[in-house]
Amino acid sequence: GSDFSLTGRSAKKVVVVGGGPAGLTTAYELQKAGYRVTVLEARHRVGGRTLTIRGGDTETDTDGVTQKARFADGVYLNAGAGRIAQWMVTMDYLRELGVPYEMFTNANADAYLYNERTGATPGNPVRYRTAKADVFGYTSELLHLATDQGALDQRLTEADKENLRSFLRSWGSLRSDGTYAGGSNRGYAVYPSAWNEHGTPLPGPGSVSEVLASRVGQYFPFEINWEQSMLMFQPKGGMDTTYQYMVRAIGAHNVHLDSPVTGVRTTDRGVTVTYTQHRKQRQLTADFAVVTAPAGLMRGWDTTWGPQVDAALGEFAVGSPAGKIGLQYRSRFWEDDHRIFGGITETDMDLAHIWYPSSGYGERKGLVVGYYNTGTNARTYADLSPREREARAVAQGVKIHGEKYRTELESSFSVAWHKVPYIEGAWAYPDTSSAGFRLLQQGAGNVYFAGDWMSEVSAWQHGALWSARYAVQALHQRVMAS
Ligand code: FAD
Ligand code: PHE
Numbered sequence: 001g002s003d004f005s006l007t008g009r010s011a012k013k014v015v016v017v018g019g020g021p022a023g024l025t026t027a028y029e030l031q032k033a034g035y036r037v038t039v040l041e042a043r044h045r046v047g048g049r050t051l052t053i054r055g056g057d058t059e060t061d062t063d064g065v066t067q068k069a070r071f072a073d074g075v076y077l078n079a080g081a082g083r084i085a086q087w088m089v090t091m092d093y094l095r096e097l098g099v100p101y102e103m104f105t106n107a108n109a110d111a112y113l114y115n116e117r118t119g120a121t122p123g124n125p126v127r128y129r130t131a132k133a134d135v136f137g138y139t140s141e142l143l144h145l146a147t148d149q150g151a152l153d154q155r156l157t158e159a160d161k162e163n164l165r166s167f168l169r170s171w172g173s174l175r176s177d178g179t180y181a182g183g184s185n186r187g188y189a190v191y192p193s194a195w196n197e198h199g200t201p202l203p204g205p206g207s208v209s210e211v212l213a214s215r216v217g218q219y220f221p222f223e224i225n226w227e228q229s230m231l232m233f234q235p236k237g238g239m240d241t242t243y244q245y246m247v248r249a250i251g252a253h254n255v256h257l258d259s260p261v262t263g264v265r266t267t268d269r270g271v272t273v274t275y276t277q278h279r280k281q282r283q284l285t286a287d288f289a290v291v292t293a294p295a296g297l298m299r300g301w302d303t304t305w306g307p308q309v310d311a312a313l314g315e316f317a318v319g320s321p322a323g324k325i326g327l328q329y330r331s332r333f334w335e336d337d338h339r340i341f342g343g344i345t346e347t348d349m350d351l352a353h354i355w356y357p358s359s360g361y362g363e364r365k366g367l368v369v370g371y372y373n374t375g376t377n378a379r380t381y382a383d384l385s386p387r388e389r390e391a392r393a394v395a396q397g398v399k400i401h402g403e404k405y406r407t408e409l410e411s412s413f414s415v416a417w418h419k420v421p422y423i424e425g426a427w428a429y430p431d432t433s434s435a436g437f438r439l440l441q442q443g444a445g446n447v448y449f450a451g452d453w454m455s456e457v458s459a460w461q462h463g464a465l466w467s468a469r470y471a472v473q474a475l476h477q478r479v480m481a482s
Pocket of ligand 1 (some may be wrong): 017018019020021022023028040041042043046047048049050079080081082083090145259260261262285292293294297322323324397417420423425427450451452453458459460461462463
């Protein structure tokens with residue numbers, strides 16, 4: 001069910017392990033219901049995978065490599081979470097907490113597609129609008145032809161066929177005979193203006209074979225994806241802003257940083273949580289614990305929850321790699337020269353995606369996400385030094401944006417998620433129908449689990465926040481029933 005309400009108040013004490021979205025939401029909701037909460041966060045900052053890098057920020061990875069961000073005021077990189085769909089519960093928290101937010105541009109007709117493996121050459125990226133006109137045009141032409149040749153007579157009546165052809169003629173910008181020959185939806189080399197400037201067409205379209213072979217159509221499903229379709233949103237100033245507001249609501253004195261947990265034991269009276277602070281081992285006792293650390297990282301902990309729970313946690317142990325680099329530029333040439341004001345360029349290079357900023361218009365500087373990749377591509381970059389990552393990302397981006405992509409660069413910062421201490425992966429997709437998953441939903445003694453890996457929507461804050469709400473609800477129902 002999607003109902004979420006806590007009735008009755010409780011003064012019981014809860015220790016929350018992890019100060020990411022799931023942990024902070026757990027603490028925030030419990031505190032609203034009267035509970036006393038303490039959050040133990042292993043890292044030097046809250047937010048977990050909603051990591052926003054700003055000027056002066058320092059991160060050291062599990063190899064001991066340290067980077068310090070040299071970003072200008074107001075310039076930031078969302079190294080983890082970057083976008084929120086309107087239906088996600090994440091939006092409700094922005095609104096409840098009063099976090100300022102703005103649109104995140106997840107699709108832009110003027111962003112580029114660049115498939116060098118299928119023949120794109122440096123300096124010749126294709127714009128989404130052009131690629132769509134050609135792919136929609138030719139596929140419409142082919143379907144139009146199929147109806148004319150009787151191929152669909154088993155499925156369609158005469159009226160159906162005429163309705164379909166009429167749709168295809170407009171969807172595919174077909175001529176009245178049902179053929180595609182380009183047109184204004186492809187965009188222009190010079191756009192129409194006045195006094196007989198009718199517009200200078202772009203070269204093309206290529207043949208149907210060429211358009212199919214270019215494989216640009218593979219990128220189109222993204223923008224109708226249930227999680228990714230516009231409109232999407234972001235907190236102003238960085239994704240972790242939400243969690244800074246949450247800490248303020250919870251009370252900063254209730255959130256302990258640099259406090260990695262190493263043990264969670266159930267006792268007669270509740271739980272004992274062991275953690276390290278200033279190199280000293282410390283313990284907290286409480287009525288309950290809610291654990292939101294990545295499942296795979298609990299392996300060495302001192303626990304009482306037993307081998308079955310350990311095995312279930314093991315099912316969610318493997319976090320996949322992902323990486324991002326933020327490139328700060330001294331000018332916003334993607335806006336000035338390319339007329340791209342946000343959105344995403346897609347490529348078949350190992351950088352995968354390039355994100356243009358959805359804010360800061362009219363300012364001098366700006367930050368482009370020079371790669372956002374996963375799997376093997378993410379490992380390729382993760383294995384390089386920060387300087388080498390930058391060089392590789394820039395060399396590829398130059399093919400799309402020209403030399404300014406190199407010459408205007410001021411600084412960069414990159415994150416390889418499987419090398420971030422206490423996180424060690426981008427996300428894990430649980431098998432939510434497994435017996436282990438059901439076991440973890442029950443909790444273990446006075447311990448509950450939450451985190452995006454405990455949800456139906458892993459890899460999104462929405463899943464983490466809902467997992468927190470379900471854990472809180474289960475805990476609270478138990479307290480109210482006792
Ligand atoms: P985490 O954010 O991982 O938080 C867990 C916390 O537990 C961390 O702070 C960690 O340091 C702490 N911890 C670990 N071990 C211990 C310990 N022993 N003791 C104490 N604390 C410990 N979501 C979106 O909504 N939109 C997006 O666009 C999006 N894009 C993403 C892109 C990338 C590259 C990544 C990596 C994630 C993205 N996500 C996105 C997912 C989103 O960031 C996560 O779903 C969310 O952060 C999960 O919250 P969590 O609290 O479950 O886990
Ligand atoms: N939520 C992450 C993002 O939007 C990861 C993800 C990518 C999840 C694509 C689903 C689809 O970048």
